[in-house]
Amino acid sequence: MTTYVCPRCDVHSPASALTWCCPRCRGPWDLDFTSAPVPRESLASRSNSLWRYAEALPLATEYPHITLGEGRTPLVPLTDTVSAKLDFLMPTLSFKDRGAVMLAELARRLRPRSVLADSSGNAGTAVAAYCARAGLDCSVYVPEGTSPKKLEQIRAHGAHTVVVPGDREATARAARAAADEPGVFYASHVYNPHFLHGTKTYAYELWEDLGGRLPDTLVVPVGNGTLLLGVALAVEELYRHGLIDRRPALVAVQAEAVAPLAAAFHAGADELTGPPGPPSPVRPTLAEGIAIPAPPRAAQILRAVRASGGTFRTVTEDQIRAAQLDLARRGLYVEPTGVACWAAVRAAPERPGTTVVPLCGAGAKTGLAPTS
Structure with a gap:
């Protein structure tokens, strides 16, 4: 197995x-792991899940792996230059399957x-x-106000739910x-x-499906930043191995109601800005999945966006509602958090390139956003 390393303290742990x-600092781990080049020409004969990128994944040398067929989601055009990757078409109806399969395999x-x-x-x-697939006992801590459909889904898989009074941050502290x-x-x-090394397969799939290249811009929603940091990992690996000749810009999107990273980025800060002490209670937002007032990997997220030449954008509640309805009328029913990036693209001047x-x-997890 690989080794954990603290990016701040250089402490190691198996x-x-x-x-x-x-x-020492109670901060999140990074992984001391070096990927190998993924041979694109051999991928067609491999398993139709994210495990096909074995050279890039920790835990991939031992078989069999847990899988529900996660990954390999479609890429469909929305305009002449903007496409959407349908990560809501995962076994549990969200992109989080990419990282969850890695955690369950380790467990x-x-x-x-x-x-x-x-x-x-x-x-x-x-x-x-x-x-459930791995036969492991599981408990999930969730904030009060979590979508009843999501609670129903968690319980259906046999997990015990612990509903925590308060917001997402209170839930994290209890857990x-x-x-x-x-x-x-x-x-x-x-x-x-390990979760980030699962979410990086989002970018590997784009690289494969686009014939060995990446788009000019990757727009990514950011709360705790697990998709963005996974994408940044993949971009650096692909570039280091000579599999792409340029890095795309990363555009991070937050809800205007809860946008600590956007505020820090535009203030030129390397860490979160704001008064010392615990974060203030978050304002309500339809994009509940990215309403994170104090993401533990904030410095890494800000650094990754800057290094890519990208930026942060914020979207209003009205823009989120409008984007959800717009996608639904295009045949794509997506939950409010999941439409934040499309809301940002619709509201901003078009970037050059793809x-x-x-x-x-999936929208079935939450339903349509209520009107104000």
Whole structure:
């Protein structure tokens, strides 16, 4: 197995341990893992899941792997220059399957007493499903106000739900306290870097489907930044191995109501700005999945966007509603969080070249956004 490393403290820990964060700074881990080049010409004969990119994935050297056939989602045009990747067409109806399968595969090998996750819904449903596939006991901490459909889905997979009073940040604090108990594997889509190595397959699929290249711009929703950081990992790997000759710009999107990273980026800060102490309660937003006031990987996210030559955009609640209806009338029923990128593209001047937006979660999970 690979080794965890703290990007701040340079503390190391074996991935076989159940140490979910750096013991010195309590920050998230990175993974000491070096990918090999993926041979595009041989991919057609491989399994039709994200495990086809074995050279780029930790945990890929041991077979068989847990799988529900995740990945390989369609890419469809929205305009002459903008396409959408339909990541809501995953087994649990969100892009979080990309990372959840990696966490469940690691947990399957470690055989902890129990698996614990925290989520506003989609990551929890994905972890619950893949733990069910692996035969692992699972508990998911969710904030009050989580979509009843998402709660129903988590419970249907056999996971125990713990509903935490308060917002997403209160839920994360409760889960981290429970994660310190002996024998618990914290399947955190934020703290465990295996999740990011799963989400990076989003970019590998684009590279494969576009004939060995990437679009000029990748627009990505950002709350905790797990998709954006995975994409940034993939871009650097593909470039380092000579599989692409240029890096696309990363455009990060947040809801205007909860946009700490956008504020820090436009202020020129390397970390989150704002007064010291715990974050203020978040304003309500339709994009609940990215309403994260204090993402633990904030510095990494800001650095990745700047290094790509990209930027941050924010979208209003009205723009989110309009984007959801617009996509539905194009035949694509997507949850409000999942339409944030399309809302941003529609509201801003068109960028030169080609652009891809992810549609991250199915509308059936939440229904249509209510009108104001």
